[in-house]
Amino acid sequence: MNNKLYDKLIFELSRQGRRGYSLPETAFPDAVGSIPENLLRKSEIGLPQVDELTVVRHYTNMSTNNFGVDTGFYPLGSCTMKYNPKINEEMAAAPVIAAMHPDQPARFSQGALAIYHSLASALAEIGGMAEFTLNPYAGAHGELTGLMLARAYHDSRGDKKRTKVIIPDSAHGTNPASAAVAGLKVVPVKSLPDGTVDVEALAPLLDDTVAAMMMTNPNTLGIFERQIPQIAKMVHDAGALLYYDGANLNPMLGIARPGDMGFDIMHINLHKTFSTPHGGGGPGSGPVGVRAGLEHLLPNPRVVKKDDGTYDIVSSPDSMGRVSSTLGNFAVQMRALSYILSLGSDGLMEAGGLATLNANYIKESLRDLYDLPVDTVCKHEFVFDGLKDKSTGVTTLNVAKRLLDYGFHAPTIYFPLLFHESLMIEPTETESLDTIDSFIAVMRDIAHEAAADPEMVKTAPHTTPVRRPDDTEAALHPRLTFDEL
Amino acid sequence: MSHRYFPHTDEDKRIMLEKCGVGSIEALFADIPAELRLRRPYALGKQMSEVEVRDFFSRLSARCTPLACFAGNGHYDRYTPSVVTSMLSRSEFLTSYTPYQPEISQGTLQYIFEYQTMMARLTGMEISNASLYDGATATAEAMILASGNSRKRPRVAYSSTLCDAVVETLRTYARYHGIDIVAIPEDGGVTSVEALQSLLADGNIGGVILPQPNKYGIIEDFTGLSDAIHAAGALFIINSVAIDLATLRSPGEWGADIAVGDAQSLGIPLSFGGPYLGYMAAGKSLMRKLPGRIVGATVDASGQRTFVLTLQAREQHIRREKATSNICSNQGLMALFVTIYMSLMGDEGLRKVNSISAAGAHYLARELELTGKMRLSFPDRPFLNEFEMTTSIPAERIIDALAAKDILAGVATAPDRLLVAVTEMRTADEINRYISTVKAL
Amino acid sequence: MKTYFTPTHEYLTVDSEGNGFVGITDYAQKALGNVVYVDMPEVGDEFSEGDDFGAIESVKAASDLIIPASGEVIEVNGALEDNPRLINEDAMANWIIKIRLTDPAELDSLMDLDAYMAYLASDPH
Known part of the structure; x- marks a missing residue:
């Protein structure tokens, strides 16, 4: 993933007279003309006019603004983001x-x-x-x-x-x-x-x-x-x-x-x-x-x-x-x-155990720095109630956003509703010890950053294609199509 | 033996178990009552190599008959540009999660915004949601919206000329959700306007769902209906085959409040049933009542244009049992599919798809009538690229005879009825083979 | 003018003519955060005590509005349509609907300011 935003919309690339389609000619006479006039569309649709390469570059560049399982680790609780073979x-x-x-x-x-x-x-x-x-x-x-x-x-x-x-x-x-x-x-x-x-x-x-x-x-x-x-x-x-x-x-x-x-x-x-x-x-x-x-x-x-x-x-x-x-x-x-x-029967029999091993390993490796409200052996996932040290004012949202700077997806946050600062982690069985260890190291770094420089964590992410969006503005004045920009 | 999807070496497992303070993976499940444990392997066979998996699927593929498709009934064999397939395979799109973290999901959010714009323009409406599952469930969602729109008018009327699968889905949702629905009878292949007027006069109708084109492929004339429906205080909902709207008068032009339907026709492969794409577009006044995801534009902390999921207070994760719908996602990748398709095709390409299809369909209909083996069920009604024939020999026999010539003749909607669709994919050779085979019956 | 409160954090201020102004309390607006939309009923709608008469939304939360006492809506606060954040600025001044009370006896079962403050002190959710 890039850390620079590709910010164009396809409508902004449109030029009158360009086209990106190829269709065969018909051997048969026109039939649309036989349909009564009042049943036909009068207005233009207003779809973009773009050539094929412009389309290919546009969507390829757009894809680089995205994170996926093939890009990196998703510790997303309850979502089971395993490898897609x-x-x-x-x-x-x-x-x-x-x-x-x-x-x-x-x-x-x-x-x-x-x-x-x-x-x-x-x-x-x-x-x-x-x-x-x-x-x-x-x-x-x-x-x-x-x-x-x-x-x-x-x-x-x-x-x-x-x-x-x-x-x-x-x-x-x-x-x-x-x-x-x-x-x-x-x-x-x-x-x-x-x-x-x-x-x-x-x-x-x-x-x-x-x-x-x-x-x-x-x-x-x-x-x-x-x-x-x-x-x-x-x-x-x-x-x-x-x-x-x-x-x-x-x-x-x-x-x-x-x-x-x-x-x-x-x-x-x-x-x-x-x-x-x-x-x-x-x-x-x-x-x-x-x-x-x-x-x-x-x-x-x-x-x-x-x-x-x-x-x-x-x-x-x-x-x-x-x-x-x-x-x-x-x-x-x-x-x-x-x-x-x-996977077959033999592979499937192994999956649940490995998913559970991964989850417990992360839990045990972070419990000294993150608050573990229910202290027991977990299965595929577990929930922290935010950082153990609450004095820094750094919230679960802040930790989640800071993870993005390090190239990890955020865990599921503020769910379940049983705790105020829920941070729910599910690693799945397809993640290796190496990936998990680097995730653990980053989570530990963030806990230390929260104490040393809380403001930096609270204003994260810093290196993603866009910074934190203004959700209130989006909901207060909804702009839902290009025509409303 | 380890599997290629599982990276754990024995040494890794040892390190991890030690950290967890247990001696084995089995010990992590000690809390599960013994009588609930699965003590045998699944009866599913051993793992297959890629060679074996490919072989498994190619054997089953070989047990499907490839047929040139003249079947429609809401889903059509359409041209898919190679660019679309290629772009969709990019793993940044394919393997991403729902865009809950907008900072690393602008790709998904941008294309949904483009999708919403294109779908609003195609339907002639002001706004669109980020898509739904398919045309039938999208129509059911519109029914729920209309029923809840006004306390005084909870009843929803739907035309009997909607596709059967859509009607059956509406009935299921209505039965369990508790919506009073009423069918508007048909008259000569189209919705009975007289019956609709008398239902509206009862005063408790909150929504009217009409198809365009309908289950016979007929283009219905809604002149005057928008005023009548609105005068009765109801919402006007039109269910359409998406691509047809490039040529036919759009829901917006008819004065509809909500446009719904299946967008499979925008180049999505048939794939024996899906994934397809349901769409829903509406006037802006309904935006807080629309089901499903909606993306909006805003700015980020540094002032640059940014897209986010918005109006989320409507959704299930916040409203729980008060939510208007239980949809948690959209049809993601399929929304990207039709967005790229419409980018490539443009207005001109979509219209051309329809004119090629209509030319082939009208030619085929005429020639089939000349065989004397079948006639148009509704000869005076206008159609675009799909029509229903009443056959003098059993429809299933026609289907078998044409299958022997590598053609799927259509959908037998009754023992003597055959619903036939022609798209831009059907060659002159296939159309002529269809005709000559019927002639020879 | 007397103001009454509900356990779901609505208030009802009754004027000298016996009409009521219904809104949400300052505690409620703080809990919601930035208000982005208020879904209001229409003039003429009638509600019984305890009915939902609308909803109020912030970016990440939504809450039903419960009517403290039965009545008919005689006015809605149109200013909230353009600027819902008025509720964050002053929740008590920016009422949502004005109702004609149909059963003033119901007021007896509502909390007064002192009772509501005591209720808040007991940490309700």
């Missing part, structure tokens, strides 16, 4: 499938359906579930699908009064937001000081108006919820379903399966555990799995393997309904399958 990209670009229409009949698409089914089956084995749908487009979309499915389950039993979902107060904001979009009312349950669910506080919340309880395990502090068998029993005794948010599945690879813990429904973020690239925010993929007995409720359409070994696409009136135009982000699914095949 190149072979996955190659597999996802397979030309025949890249050109295949989503409505191409099953009899001409057996190979693609086999890919879908192979990935869904592998996820079912890893999650300990009966069946997965790959249709949801992202983790949040999977969460929404899973919660709708929980409601469909109760509806199918004629039980209409279950309108609530229980969510730990440590949960990510997406959990309550998904619940609200699915038409459920959120009932928060308290966490104990160690961040795990307070089982005593949970008991009185469970009644016949609860549709489901959502949890991650390990939770957002990276701690395994040991009470999970008891929680599952309580939830099931109350007639509700237990939902697993797969955001933190990575450390469970080779260790334990949500299905075995008693979860009924789960989603997986393929861009986390199964290494598909984040792409600056998407496209993701959020497969949803269910335990035996709930398969018929999965969203339409479903891919099924028939007795003769062929695959079919089916829709059923028993299903919770459709949540997507297609069978999901297929090219993302191909990447995840490529990753699973590349």
Whole structure:
């Protein structure tokens, strides 16, 4: 990454009369002229007029303003920013499938359906579930699908009064937001000081108006919820379903399966555990799995393997309904399958342990300088409550911004909301001891800088392409297009 | 044996375990109840080398029939400029996270700002969000917005001429979110204006969703509808195939409040279902109600132009259960895809794509009618590049016969209905082969 | 003129004609930080005690506005549309809506200034 900003916008490079496209000529007569005048566009669009090299240079230069996994280390808690292997990209670009229409009949698409089914089956084995749908487009979309499915389950039993979902107060904001979009009312349950669910506080919340309880395990502090068998029993005794948010599945690879813990429904973020690239925010993929007995409720359409070994696409009136135009982000699914095949059972069995080793090593190497509110063995991630020395006035935000100067991405900050200065670190299994040691050294340097020259840390970053932006100005006077500049 | 994705040597592990004060990795999981531990390997087979992975995928690829695509139904086989594919593979774009740290994410934030500008201009609206998953979910998000826009008007009306997948998705979201939705019946292949007027007269409609073009490929005439919908206090939402808006009257020109749909048509490969791109553009008065990410311009501490995620108080990580949507990201890389595509194509390129496609489609429709084996379901309605035929022989039989000639004939929407689309990708040879094959049936 | 307070940090000042001015307290504006937007209802909207009547946003936070007592909106503070930061400058002077109280008896259940100060001293969130 450069430390100098490439600051042009494509509209500023436009010159009347330049063009960047190539198209064949048609052999057939014009037809647009046969469309009634009042149905046609009158105004120009106003797209840029640029030649091909200008486009290539513009976006290449723009990319150098960006940080990515291929650039450097992302200790970003809860985001599982592991290496995105190149072979996955190659597999996802397979030309025949890249050109295949989503409505191409099953009899001409057996190979693609086999890919879908192979990935869904592998996820079912890893999650300990009966069946997965790959249709949801992202983790949040999977969460929404899973919660709708929980409601469909109760509806199918004629039980209409279950309108609530229980969510730990440590949960990510997406959990309550998904619940609200699915038409459920959120009932928060308290966490104990160690961040795990307070089982005593949970008991009185469970009644016949609860549709489901959502949890991650390990939770957002990276701690395994040991009470999970008891929680599952309580939830099931109350007639509700237990939902697993797969955001933190990575450390469970080779260790334990949500299905075995008693979860009924789960989603997986393929861009986390199964290494598909984040792409600056998407496209993701959020497969949803269910335990035996709930398969018929999965969203339409479903891919099924028939007795003769062929695959079919089916829709059923028993299903919770459709949540997507297609069978999901297929090219993302191909990447995840490529990753699973590349690791194999033996590789996957190792991943969770190495991710956990990396996290604990960082925690133990920094705990003398950073405040560790929950002092226990963590799993894939852990949370510091800011610097130990609070007298300098240097905040978690300052530490995060200073890391950028040293060529590291910032950790997740101010989440979870359980602490004022949360700084959440997740290294993943693909980072080497060398990288981790240099991160630790920088974190220690920043702690010393905070004492020696707090002002310098508070005004960081200093060497990035841009300095700290004025967020207030952006929100106070929103300028959202080039026309508003 | 170690894997190439895991850098840990035995010595590394020893050093790290020592720091953690435990004797083994296993000891880091001592807190997990024994009965929950996985005590066997996954039943997934051993790790594959790259050679084997390539072989696995090429075998399955070979079990897919490559067909020249005349199918549409909302998603189209389009030309992808090589520049787009090349730029998208840059790892600074591909492997970056959501731009939460603007100081090291200006690349992502800049292209989203460009995307928002282009999408606002294409739809004829003032602003756009940073994109959504696909056209169906984008339309569902617009439905939720419209339903919540006014306490007095929570009902949303949608046209029966929207694509089936969009309608089914709307129904799912409405069922669970608790939105009262009502279908506007069709009349001769288009939305019944009379039925819409009478629904509006009931007074509780907060939003009206109409397609352009519709599920039959027909271009609907919305003359007068904007005034009628607004007089009833409802939001006017138009769902469109993005590229068609370069030629057809735009949602802004029709007086719409929200433009939504799928932007796959802007050069994104079909890939058997995705990733595609949902778009949503609107008037500026709705900016604080739009779902999804939005990028805005500001300045940094040294006064230079800088882009940031803004209006975040709408979003799930702040509003939690009060959020308007649970979307956490956008469709990132696909927004970059269409931004580069539109940069290359310009106004002229997009219009040319549409005119080539329309020329082929109208020629094919005419010639297919002349075969006597099928006729246009709605012969008097205008269309751009997609049309529905009513067939005298079963549509599935036509699909099989054409597949034998390496052609995907279209989408069978009923036993005697075939929805056919022609794009700039279809050669004269393919179009003529389509015609001669049908003739021979 | 008497001012009442809620546990969610709204205030309600009642004038001699029995109309109420509703805003957020100085404590609330400090907790929010720079206010960038106030989502206000329309004149004529009616709310019952405890209803959300709008929302207030800073860059990194958003908070619902809860009506302290039932009433009908008779005026909204249009100045906040152009300059929401007036709330940061003087939260007590820059009310958000003016309401006609429909059930003045509800005022009895609200806190007065002394009670609110004591409530703040008990470290609420």
